[in-house]
Amino acid sequence: METKKPGNKDLILREKLALQRTILANQSTFLSFLRTSMYFLIAGLSLRNLLKVENSLLIEIALFVTSFVIFVLGILNFFKHRKSIANNKKHIGDYQLEYYEM
Template sequence: MKNEERVNKDLILRENLAIQRTILANQSTILAFLRTSMYFLIAGLSIDNLLKSNIAYKYIFFSFSGIIFIYGIINYFIQRKKIKQSKIHIGNFKDEYLF
């Protein structure tokens, strides 16, 4: 086996592992957006129970919650599309690495 083939297979494996880490980071990010959105939702409900007379704050927190949630979902799908496009540059790593 040539050294060049071994180096190429190692690079392909490293790139594949880097993409796996990127996928996990993207999933972690959407969960962080979801968590933050839920915090704003809970804050709106707490403000509603605490200050029963002023309901404008409740809707402000609910709006922020919805905006953060929608932005997180859009961001997730945009990043997922970019990750899938970056897999093209690695090549057919499974077939090359097994042989």
């Protein structure tokens, strides 16, 4: 004879809210990567106009490459964590099923 534990409605709500906070944190982190990438891009674009440096072209290229790398890392990080969040969302669904089957 199988006995089921009574479901806890607060547990489901807490799990869903924690998941929403995690999703928002992931989006915020992506926006931080994007902002940092744009700072490097703007620095590369404005370097020649602001400073008279001998090797400014090399520095500009380095800043553009850094900007692109940060942007790509941000995208990869976002999708990696989004997949992880989606996998954890399945666990919340199991709790919900246990609660509603009672």
